[in-house]
Amino acid sequence: xxxxxxxxxxxxxxxxxxxxxxxxxxxxxxxxxxxxxxxxxxxxxxxxxxxxxxxxxxxxxxxxxxxxxxxxxxxxxxxxxxxxxxxxxxxxxxxxxxxxxxxxxxxxxxxxxxxxxxxxxxxxxxxxxxxxxxxxxxxxxxxxxxxxxxxxxxxxxxxxxxxxxxxxxxxxxxxxxxxxxxxxxxxxxxxxxxxxxxxxxxxxxxxxxxxxxxxxxxxxxxxxxxxxxxxxxxxxxxxxxxxxxxxxxxxxxxxxxxxxxxxxxxxxxxxxxxxxxxxxxxxxxxxxxxxxxxxxxxxxxxxxxxxxxxxxxxxxxxxxxxxxxxxxxxxxxxxxxxxxxxxxxxxxxxxxxxxxxxxxxxxxxxxxxxxxxxxxxxxxxxxxxxxxxxxxxxxxxxxxxxxxxxxxxxxxxxxxxxxxxxxxxxxxxxxxxxxxxxxxxxxxxxxxxxxxxxxxxxxxxxxxxxxxxxxxxxxxxxxxxxxxxxxxxxxxxxxxxxxxxxxxxxxxxxxxxxxxxxxxxxxxxxxxxxxxxxxxxxxxxxxxxxxxxxxxxxxxxxxxxxxxxxxxxxxxxxxxxxxxxxxxxxxxxxxxxxxxxxxxxxxxxxxxxxxxxxxxxxxxxxxxxxxxxxxxxxxxxxxxxxxxxxxxxxxxxxxxxxxxxxxxxxxxxxxxxxxxxxxxxxxxxxxxxxxxxxxxxxx
Numbered sequence: 001x002x003x004x005x006x007x008x009x010x011x012x013x014x015x016x017x018x019x020x021x022x023x024x025x026x027x028x029x030x031x032x033x034x035x036x037x038x039x040x041x042x043x044x045x046x047x048x049x050x051x052x053x054x055x056x057x058x059x060x061x062x063x064x065x066x067x068x069x070x071x072x073x074x075x076x077x078x079x080x081x082x083x084x085x086x087x088x089x090x091x092x093x094x095x096x097x098x099x100x101x102x103x104x105x106x107x108x109x110x111x112x113x114x115x116x117x118x119x120x121x122x123x124x125x126x127x128x129x130x131x132x133x134x135x136x137x138x139x140x141x142x143x144x145x146x147x148x149x150x151x152x153x154x155x156x157x158x159x160x161x162x163x164x165x166x167x168x169x170x171x172x173x174x175x176x177x178x179x180x181x182x183x184x185x186x187x188x189x190x191x192x193x194x195x196x197x198x199x200x201x202x203x204x205x206x207x208x209x210x211x212x213x214x215x216x217x218x219x220x221x222x223x224x225x226x227x228x229x230x231x232x233x234x235x236x237x238x239x240x241x242x243x244x245x246x247x248x249x250x251x252x253x254x255x256x257x258x259x260x261x262x263x264x265x266x267x268x269x270x271x272x273x274x275x276x277x278x279x280x281x282x283x284x285x286x287x288x289x290x291x292x293x294x295x296x297x298x299x300x301x302x303x304x305x306x307x308x309x310x311x312x313x314x315x316x317x318x319x320x321x322x323x324x325x326x327x328x329x330x331x332x333x334x335x336x337x338x339x340x341x342x343x344x345x346x347x348x349x350x351x352x353x354x355x356x357x358x359x360x361x362x363x364x365x366x367x368x369x370x371x372x373x374x375x376x377x378x379x380x381x382x383x384x385x386x387x388x389x390x391x392x393x394x395x396x397x398x399x400x401x402x403x404x405x406x407x408x409x410x411x412x413x414x415x416x417x418x419x420x421x422x423x424x425x426x427x428x429x430x431x432x433x434x435x436x437x438x439x440x441x442x443x444x445x446x447x448x449x450x451x452x453x454x455x456x457x458x459x460x461x462x463x464x465x466x467x468x469x470x471x472x473x474x475x476x477x478x479x480x481x482x483x484x485x486x487x488x489x490x491x492x493x494x495x496x497x498x499x500x501x502x503x504x505x506x507x508x509x510x511x512x513x514x515x516x517x518x519x520x521x522x523x524x525x526x527x528x529x530x531x532x533x534x535x536x537x538x539x540x541x542x543x544x545x546x547x548x549x550x551x552x553x554x555x556x557x558x559x560x561x562x563x564x565x566x567x568x569x570x571x572x573x574x575x576x577x578x579x580x581x582x583x584x585x586x587x588x589x590x591x592x593x594x595x596x597x598x599x600x601x602x603x604x605x606x607x608x609x610x611x612x613x614x615x616x617x618x619x620x621x622x623x624x625x626x627x628x629x630x631x632x633x634x635x636x637x638x639x640x641x642x643x644x645x646x647x648x649x650x651x652x653x654x655x656x657x658x659x660x661x662x663x664x665x666x667x668x669x670x671x672x673x674x675x676x677x678x679x680x681x682x683x684x685x686x687x688x689x690x691x692x693x694x695x696x697x698x699x
Contacts, residue, residue, distance in 0.1 A: 012064075012122075013056055019118040020055045020087060020111075021048055027110035043103060047094045054094070055087040055115075062086075064123070080120035088112025146172045147209050149201070149237075151228050152216035153179035153187075153194045156242055160216045160258070161190045175208045201231045214258055215241040229261060233526045261527050274492055276308075278499040282363060282405065283308040289361035289403075290315055291346055291394060292368030294322025297409055297452065300491045301365050302326060306334040308495075314359050316342040318368070346390035349601055356397040364398050364406040365494070366391060369425065373413065374544045376421035380667050385592055387424035388431065392585070392601060395435040395444065402441040407498045408432045410448040410506065416680045423674050423681040427585075429506055430677075434581055436504035445501035447494050448571065449509040451482045463521055467528050471536040473521045476543050481514040497568055506571040584677040591665030591673065 024044060028036045062083040064076070088108045095103035148164060150157050157177055164174045176195040179185075184194045195204050204210060213232050215225055225241065232239050239261045288305050292298035293315035299322075302315055313330070317323035320343055327341050340359060344351045346368050369387050370376050376383035391408060398406045410429050413422035429446045436444035453460050459482075466473045490509070497507040518538065525532040532538055586602035593600050665673075675681050 017052050020115050023114035024111045027107045054090045058086045059083045076123045077120050084112045084116035146211050148172050148174045148212045149210045150214050150216050151178045153177040153184050157216040158189050205235050212238045218242050279495050280308050285311050286362040287312045288363045290365045293317045294326045298367035299326040300487045306337050312338045314340045318345050347385050349393040352393040352397050356401040362404045366394050366408040373421045380420045383420045383424045388427045391428040392431050399442045405443045408446045410446045412450040426678050433504040443503050446506045447497045451484050453486050463524050472539045474541050475518050478518050480517045508569045508571050
């Protein structure tokens, strides 16, 4: 085989030389019914060497010696037709003008047709032989062969069938197609029959011993995929699919693209329609900073922003490993993009200021945050430092260095929060709104949406890991519901939201209908080829602190107004006054950071009204009263009532006698202050909801 491959073109040229001359002689015999006058033979013998060389040159120009014959198809046949027609024209010209003798005009035409049949047949013969050999081998179906049923008899299904029929995939045998188009029933695709609509899948699986169903409908809506999966469930077959058109992104088809059905395929929503011109207008040629660039949302923002041609993409993150991985992914996909990577903690105001001073970003996507509900419930100070004051650092730097736009990623847990993570993000929304007031050059907006499928630490990867271990799959409560969208979809809408807003708005993404978590778990177990409760158990662990049965995207008071995009709305806000909010923020900082902490943003004595300010406000006075009450009852290990600031002064150095004193505020103190700043924050509501849910579950 190696010897043949090396000299393939030479052998083909020799065979073509024989074929084209044979075609002319046959044409003469056909023209004269088998009795050819000798002078026609003599005339052709004189022109034959030149005709052969010209024809081989034409065939070379048509690319007929570039084909690997085992893959020759319709393109090779078309090239043979063009080459044969040109060869016939060359024969006519040579016999008419070269030998200047009479020659039947019909002979070049007949010779061209015969040459096409012989030259084209020669090129297809290898593929025909291999196909016959392959079918002969597959008639003896070994026990290791996976019998495949393809759902979808369109172009994608045909391409898949062709790939599965190649010798390189002997482990799989396609036994039939399924398609809901009644006109296709009974037709053949590469020799394989279309057996009927999706309703016929159970009978076909049983009759033909199908072990795998591949859904080959990349442009089909999620409802169709979901319906086929439902028909296949319980049949004991493995379900796989081709990627959606949006995931193919113009790439050529490869068999490796066939993948396991993902839960995203079944929970998908209508495709996001982007106004790409508007997005490109504010991203192309700009310096774009993404905080939290190593996270699931941040890294996807980087990838999608890179596609709009920014002048520079600045990836900022705290965890070096996640940032390293995210950078490698962006560099692989966009090798020509100018990329800057910054390791920084957004809680360090001095470092963030320096990042903005050096890189001068035009657009900022703020995705850095602590997001795990149960962990933040146990670590309230860290949640507030990162989600509130990290956001404040980034927002102040964006305003100070006159970035054009800042888009903060928020969450549905900020609505009527019952947990620390939710209330910290609600205060972060208020920070962004506060920074927008009086901002001359920078537009600030927050984007609020629900859970993202497949993000790190989210329910889907956790369920996958539990299923891979054989269970049990842990669900908090049978009635718990959440909003879901894919990472790609969420980021697309975030970029779109960046084109909107005049400053301070909270943009709410349309999350569709909420999904029961237990339904999600059951579906994922079935997709893995197992049965829920019997093969993979599902256990209910109970609602954890800070969680709610149902998430909300809006409070009852907020409501929404429409935008020019059908999937994005503006929440109407009811917030504290600017002075009251800044007063609360200053007091909160005093409880979270020691007085000698060099990167504090507010004066050690709290917030001071700027000259010409409006003076006090009832809301600010109320917050100060709350703090006064906290100070009066603040617990101390030594029995004293010393404030956190005073305690810090006593505990410098190696802490000495003050080593047992608390430096920062307690959880109870912080919760009281947060409730004053966010009246909707009610930690007890989560507990009541959990107790009610537990009672209903027991009932």
